[in-house]
Amino acid sequence: MAKEQLMSYEDAIERFEVVIGLEVHVELNTVSKMFCGCANNFGSEPNTNVCPTCLGLPGSLPAVNRKAVESSIAIGLALDCQIASNGRFARKNYFYPDLAKNFQTSQFDEPIAFEGEISIELETGEVFMVPIERAHMEEDAGKLTHVGGATGRIQGAEYSLVDYNRAGVPLVEIVTKPIYGALDKAPELAATYVRAIRDIVKSMNVSDAKMERGNVRCDANVSLREKGAEKLGTRTETKNVNSLKSIENTVRYEIQRQAFILAAGGKIVQETRHWHEDRGHTSAGRPKSDADDYRYFPEPDLVPVQPSEEWIEEIRLTLTEKPSVRRKRLQNDWGFADLEFRDVLNSDLLDEIEATVAAGASPQSARKWWTGELARLANVQEVAVQDLPITPEQVASIQKLIDSGELTDRIARDVVAGVLAGEGEPAEVIESRGLKIVTDEGALIAAIDKALASQPDVMEKIRDGKLQAAGAVIGAVMQEMRGQADAARVRELILERAK
Amino acid sequence: MTDITSSSAAILAGLISSKKASSVEITTAFLDRLEKLNPKTNSYLYFNRENSLAQAKRADQQLAEGKTVSPLHGVPIAVKDNLTTTDAPTTAGSKILEGWVPQYDATVVRKLREASMPILGKTNLDEFAMGSSTEFSAYGPSKNPWDLSRIPGGSGGGSSSAIAGHLAPLAIGSDTGGSIRFPAAMTGSVGAKPTYGAVSRYGLIALASSLDQIGPVTNNVMDAAMLQDVIGGHDPHDSTSLPNGLGSMVQSVKEADVKGLKVGVVKQLSSDGFQPGVKACFDDTIEKLAAAGAEIVEVDCPSFEYAVAAYYLILPAEASSNLAKFDSVRFGLRVTPDGNPTIENVMAATREQGFGPEVKRRIILGTYALSSGYYDAYYGSAQKVRTLIQQDLAKAFTQADVLLTPTAPTTAFKIGEKVNDPLAMYLNDIATIPANLAGIPGISVPNGLASEDGLPSGVQILAPAMQDGQMYRVASIVEKLYMDQWGASLIARVPDLEAL
Numbered sequence: 001m002a003k004e005q006l007m008s009y010e011d012a013i014e015r016f017e018v019v020i021g022l023e024v025h026v027e028l029n030t031v032s033k034m035f036c037g038c039a040n041n042f043g044s045e046p047n048t049n050v051c052p053t054c055l056g057l058p059g060s061l062p063a064v065n066r067k068a069v070e071s072s073i074a075i076g077l078a079l080d081c082q083i084a085s086n087g088r089f090a091r092k093n094y095f096y097p098d099l100a101k102n103f104q105t106s107q108f109d110e111p112i113a114f115e116g117e118i119s120i121e122l123e124t125g126e127v128f129m130v131p132i133e134r135a136h137m138e139e140d141a142g143k144l145t146h147v148g149g150a151t152g153r154i155q156g157a158e159y160s161l162v163d164y165n166r167a168g169v170p171l172v173e174i175v176t177k178p179i180y181g182a183l184d185k186a187p188e189l190a191a192t193y194v195r196a197i198r199d200i201v202k203s204m205n206v207s208d209a210k211m212e213r214g215n216v217r218c219d220a221n222v223s224l225r226e227k228g229a230e231k232l233g234t235r236t237e238t239k240n241v242n243s244l245k246s247i248e249n250t251v252r253y254e255i256q257r258q259a260f261i262l263a264a265g266g267k268i269v270q271e272t273r274h275w276h277e278d279r280g281h282t283s284a285g286r287p288k289s290d291a292d293d294y295r296y297f298p299e300p301d302l303v304p305v306q307p308s309e310e311w312i313e314e315i316r317l318t319l320t321e322k323p324s325v326r327r328k329r330l331q332n333d334w335g336f337a338d339l340e341f342r343d344v345l346n347s348d349l350l351d352e353i354e355a356t357v358a359a360g361a362s363p364q365s366a367r368k369w370w371t372g373e374l375a376r377l378a379n380v381q382e383v384a385v386q387d388l389p390i391t392p393e394q395v396a397s398i399q400k401l402i403d404s405g406e407l408t409d410r411i412a413r414d415v416v417a418g419v420l421a422g423e424g425e426p427a428e429v430i431e432s433r434g435l436k437i438v439t440d441e442g443a444l445i446a447a448i449d450k451a452l453a454s455q456p457d458v459m460e461k462i463r464d465g466k467l468q469a470a471g472a473v474i475g476a477v478m479q480e481m482r483g484q485a486d487a488a489r490v491r492e493l494i495l496e497r498a499k
Numbered sequence: 500m501t502d503i504t505s506s507s508a509a510i511l512a513g514l515i516s517s518k519k520a521s522s523v524e525i526t527t528a529f530l531d532r533l534e535k536l537n538p539k540t541n542s543y544l545y546f547n548r549e550n551s552l553a554q555a556k557r558a559d560q561q562l563a564e565g566k567t568v569s570p571l572h573g574v575p576i577a578v579k580d581n582l583t584t585t586d587a588p589t590t591a592g593s594k595i596l597e598g599w600v601p602q603y604d605a606t607v608v609r610k611l612r613e614a615s616m617p618i619l620g621k622t623n624l625d626e627f628a629m630g631s632s633t634e635f636s637a638y639g640p641s642k643n644p645w646d647l648s649r650i651p652g653g654s655g656g657g658s659s660s661a662i663a664g665h666l667a668p669l670a671i672g673s674d675t676g677g678s679i680r681f682p683a684a685m686t687g688s689v690g691a692k693p694t695y696g697a698v699s700r701y702g703l704i705a706l707a708s709s710l711d712q713i714g715p716v717t718n719n720v721m722d723a724a725m726l727q728d729v730i731g732g733h734d735p736h737d738s739t740s741l742p743n744g745l746g747s748m749v750q751s752v753k754e755a756d757v758k759g760l761k762v763g764v765v766k767q768l769s770s771d772g773f774q775p776g777v778k779a780c781f782d783d784t785i786e787k788l789a790a791a792g793a794e795i796v797e798v799d800c801p802s803f804e805y806a807v808a809a810y811y812l813i814l815p816a817e818a819s820s821n822l823a824k825f826d827s828v829r830f831g832l833r834v835t836p837d838g839n840p841t842i843e844n845v846m847a848a849t850r851e852q853g854f855g856p857e858v859k860r861r862i863i864l865g866t867y868a869l870s871s872g873y874y875d876a877y878y879g880s881a882q883k884v885r886t887l888i889q890q891d892l893a894k895a896f897t898q899a900d901v902l903l904t905p906t907a908p909t910t911a912f913k914i915g916e917k918v919n920d921p922l923a924m925y926l927n928d929i930a931t932i933p934a935n936l937a938g939i940p941g942i943s944v945p946n947g948l949a950s951e952d953g954l955p956s957g958v959q960i961l962a963p964a965m966q967d968g969q970m971y972r973v974a975s976i977v978e979k980l981y982m983d984q985w986g987a988s989l990i991a992r993v994p995d996l997e998a999l
Contacts, residue, residue, distance in 0.1 A: 052603045056824045057583075057601065057602065057830065058583065058596065058599075058830070059583045059589075059702040059704045061737050063736060063737075064738065093819075093820050095826065100824065101823065103823055154842075162828070295820070295866065295870060295871070297816060297817075297874070300708035300709035301705075301708045301738065302738050302739075303739060
């Protein structure tokens with residue numbers, strides 16, 4: 001498909017006001033599904049986690065998973081929402097082969113949580129309050145695989161396979177109110193907001209929160225209006241964007257695309273769109289109107305969800321520290337500069353650094369290891385730094401040996417390499433690779449004398465006050481000791497010899 | 500074996516527990532009779548002698564080991580074909596499910612098995628229980644044993660004709676707007692719709708979820724009470740099932756006493772629109788109760804006037820959604836049109852061929868009633884009427900312990916008489932629908948033969964929600980007044996099917 005014409009981002013922002021709205025679907029990590037006892041398990045053989053209810057067999061009935069309600073209430077509370085004392089499910093009716101009953105059981109006009117807000121801090125330190133309209137419970141659909149077509153889409157496929165393992169997996173959909181005033185920061189705000197939601201559900205352990213698996217996915221609504229206009233512009237909804245980078249890119253692209261159309265006097269088509277990260281653009285999905293008729297009506301097979309005040313308070317007590325609060329606390333405790341801390345956040349290493357500090361390393365050394373050498377190695381191996389086979393405790397123990405002078409930075413890197421290569425604990429690597437620093441001064445002095453003998457003028461230069469001349473000797477000694485010497489001590493010894 | 504097949508379930512249970520007859524003997528007697536006579540009545544869509552006898556044998560083995568697992572141990576039963584059974588196809592009377600053998604048993608079926616009650620077979624019904632004559636069954640209508648040219652009522656006409664024809668001593672029905680009570684009235688049998696939620700709906704192929712309820716179809720009130728005791732109770736698979744049991748219905752029947760009883764006659768359901776012979780039977784019931792010492796009061800339920808209209812919006816709305824799952828993807832019929840059809844084409848062709856005319860009519864009505872822009876006027880208004888009917892009934896029950904109405908406006912009509920007149924068909928349920936809209940229990944008990952055609956008439960007893968015991972108590976009183984007069988149950992007077 002031809003790429004559409006775009007206005008430059010700066011011009012678009014100059015001319016139009018951007019309004020965004022975000023719908024984030026969070027897949028809960030409950031043991032069983034939303035309305036039946038089947039395992040909620042990613043990656044099982046197709047159609048093994050199924051029963052009459054999630055297959056929509058005639059006669060089957062749903063029963064609400066109490067744990068899913070609890071997780072939904074917890075999410076609502078974390079977003080400062082009010083919790084409904086009477087929440088009903090409804091049926092959203094439409095035909096699609098991945099939808100076993102041909103209706104989705106979802107909350108509609110009576111969501112479990114409503115009217116919340118969350119503060120989002122951008123890179124510049126600017127803080128936005130994002131208003132939350134609602135968080136409601138619903139069930140996921142099955143998964144379709146289209147076989148035999150060129151595109152992998154249903155059009156042109158020879159046949160399609162349906163896996164109902166995902167059918168009935170509990171979802172919480174978090175919907176913002178329209179977000180105004182983000183201006184040129186709208187794309188960044190969208191991505192930062194989704195990251196905040198992901199961090200919250202991860203820290204509460206109500207979701208596995210892996211975006212690449214679709215545990216957290218975002219529908220991004222974007223519309224533009226002329227500056228000063230009252231009426232909202234026509235919006236598009238880009239569906240199922242599942243990485244933070246893609247969310248930012250999607251919003252930015254839609255701003256530029258819509259701006260070009262509007263500036264040329266055109267009209268935005270209200271539609272769903274799809275983001276193609278590889279090609280860097282969105283494409284039209286199906287036309288959508290506010291009159292899409294899902295024939296919602298209250299689900300007659302379920303009684304309303306009526307959480308008691310006591311239960312809500314019990315759940316409130318179990319809430320963990322909010323990620324934004326935790327971040328502030330850690331930055332403060334560790335004394336990191338804003339830039340240093342942003343590096344940590346951007347590489348998603350808060351947990352690792354916290355654990356390394358807890359195991360005895362200083363915050364700065366822990367940060368250097370994770371955002372420095374370990375990040376570099378991960379990059380070389382093309383894995384996530386979090387997935388490297390080294391624990392925060394091991395990193396801390398290596399750092400302790402540096403602090404006590406038993407390892408140099410350079411040798412420590414060899415120890416890390418050994419741990420990553422599966423050679424065992426740091427102590428075992430040091431033993432088997434013979435990486436202990438040489439502290440035998442007799443051996444050092446012998447090496448110094450050997451170096452001085454080949455560079456006789458050095459001693460004279462030092463005595464003349466040209467101390468930098470010692471460098472060449474230090475280099476020769478370190479080479480002789482295969483790096484396993486403390487360079488600072490070697491320097492001291494050379495200066496002593498020169499007296 | 501005539502003695503066995505014309506006996507009540509209570510008597511059969513007694514024969515079995517006292518070892519005077521085995522479950523195998525009794526089950527065999529019914530199988531012999533139904534194999535011979537089902538071609539006349541078309542009560543059963545499916546039966547399997549071997550399977551039924553295997554169940555009866557197990558029941559006898561338990562008895563031999565000294566184990567009696569329920570008061571109806573060993574007594575065989577017929578099950579309406581909209582309840583799932585793992586050992587028999589389940590069609591709901593529709594072509595779209597022809598040949599489907601469910602992967603699971605309905606909770607009620609499981610309870611029957613746990614009570615060691617052999618299942619005789621699956622009984623006929625209007626397609627997806629939509630109808631009041633069984634004429635909308637995709638497998639042909641059932642016939643009324645009183646007159647084989649007449650309907651046995653519907654949707655549960657398979658179960659009612661099986662009871663009246665002595666092709667089963669007990670049967671299970673389901674009642675969305677009268678599908679247990681109306682057929683009971685048409686055939687001189689007893690049919691009870693318990694309080695909504697008293698019996699689990701898990702495994703009942705849903706018509707309208709907020710109205711459907713499973714209940715007994717039997718020869719007499721005690722049998723019905725015994726059966727409700729077996730099938731009732733909370734089920735974690737059905738969120739709408741009541742959290743607590745309602746006590747023993749059998750105990751309520753035993754405690755029947757007319758003293759101090761206040762009987763309400765609903766003004767809106769006691770005058771116009773009833774066949775004279777049916778009305779005469781009803782008046783006779785009221786006179787009998789008054790003579791026995793009950794206090795009779797008239798109660799006013801003005802919203803009943805709108806009950807049928809509201810019902811025919813709520814039911815189709817829910818049904819249109821419940822029936823969406825019949826799409827050929829996972830089970831049942833699949834029709835693949837020629838050419839290179841899309842999934843939409845396959846779904847549409849399957850539904851076009853698989854559903855009958857009444858089902859299509861109601862899907863269209865319901866889809867329309869739920870549509871954006873019409874929802875408030877139709878579905879919304881109907882729900883308001885539902886609330887008004889509940890309020891009318893709540894007020895009526897402050898004036899009377901139970902309410903009595905004729906169960907049906909007429910006796911059994913001729914097959915073919917109303918099949919092309921949906922409105923006339925819908926009005927058959929005018930007296931039974933309010934109980935479903937309000938979720939209260941109702942039972943039909945035979946109260947004579949109409950003078951003009953000699954066909955059975957029924958009286959309906961309604962009680963407040965969760966007072967099923969009260970309903971059975973009064974039903975038993977009414978039944979006894981007639982037994983005193985007749986010396987035997989009405990159903991004993993059904994013509995000899997073998998001679999028809």
